[in-house]
Amino acid sequence: MLRNAGGQSETERRRRGPYAAVRELVYGLYARRVERRLDTTQGPKHIGVILDGNRRWARASGGTAEQGHRAGAGKIREMLGWCTETDVEVVTLWLLSTDNFDRPEKELVPLLGIIEDAVRDLAADGRWRVHHVGTMDLLPHRTQTVIKEAEEATAHIEGILVNVAVGYGGRQEITDAVRSLLTTEAERGTSLPELAEKLDIEHISQHLYTRGQPDPDLVIRTSGEQRLSGFMLWQSAHSEYYFCEVFWPAFRKVDFLRALRDYAARHRRYGG
Numbered sequence: 001m002l003r004n005a006g007g008q009s010e011t012e013r014r015r016r017g018p019y020a021a022v023r024e025l026v027y028g029l030y031a032r033r034v035e036r037r038l039d040t041t042q043g044p045k046h047i048g049v050i051l052d053g054n055r056r057w058a059r060a061s062g063g064t065a066e067q068g069h070r071a072g073a074g075k076i077r078e079m080l081g082w083c084t085e086t087d088v089e090v091v092t093l094w095l096l097s098t099d100n101f102d103r104p105e106k107e108l109v110p111l112l113g114i115i116e117d118a119v120r121d122l123a124a125d126g127r128w129r130v131h132h133v134g135t136m137d138l139l140p141h142r143t144q145t146v147i148k149e150a151e152e153a154t155a156h157i158e159g160i161l162v163n164v165a166v167g168y169g170g171r172q173e174i175t176d177a178v179r180s181l182l183t184t185e186a187e188r189g190t191s192l193p194e195l196a197e198k199l200d201i202e203h204i205s206q207h208l209y210t211r212g213q214p215d216p217d218l219v220i221r222t223s224g225e226q227r228l229s230g231f232m233l234w235q236s237a238h239s240e241y242y243f244c245e246v247f248w249p250a251f252r253k254v255d256f257l258r259a260l261r262d263y264a265a266r267h268r269r270y271g272g
Helices: 010-016 020-037 054-060 065-084 098-102 105-125 141-154 170-187 192-198 201-205 253-265
Strands: 046-050 090-097 129-133 161-168 218-221 240-243
Touching: 054 065, 065 090, 065 105, 065 253, 090 098, 090 105, 098 105, 098 161, 105 129, 105 141, 105 161, 129 141, 141 161, 161 170, 170 192, 170 201, 218 253, 240 253
Parallel strands: 046 090, 046 218, 090 161, 129 161, 218 240
Antiparallel strands: none
């Protein structure tokens, strides 16, 4: 059994060996060293995170998929706390893709429950403003209710804007944006030839799930996978990517700081 939402199984603790405490001390010292040298003024304002590797972490720890997802959910507030210590203004967390609905019901139902708990925790914390990105109609009524209540409860908060990407797919977002644009212009009496004549990038951007928000400066993906899998396809055109080998539940502050350091060291070039 997992010790808590962000804890480790007894199997995992044994696997790490007797020198785990020493390693943690070294990691802590190293993290403080990186943090001292980090110039947060050169850091990203919007970070997108693909929270990958929950199930693989659970298998390596001798646990179940559900335990892995719970451990991953427990990591979210910790990571947002690190963001609060920097100048990050927006964080987008990909919690459930549209492809995830193809998973077996015995896995999907508990996963949705874990996501609901995570969203409630974010709202109850009081430091962050919650905003949903994704196709709400795909979600069960209970999940929709939890997300809407979290958005309403945190609408007044001026802290980090946390986009919870639940039922999200990049292609679906662009499709929904185009559909919304066509509907809006039709209601204004705009003909298709007129729309085709004036259509530009901003017209699409104004109908995305993240309309009004800055595009992500940095996209982090854990677990070693080096692909976006459709995450924020439109918005990430000029984003920097950081692929981290560790599974999401094992993601540490030092990993986060390394991502910020790597970002700050790059020279961003738009258009080539």
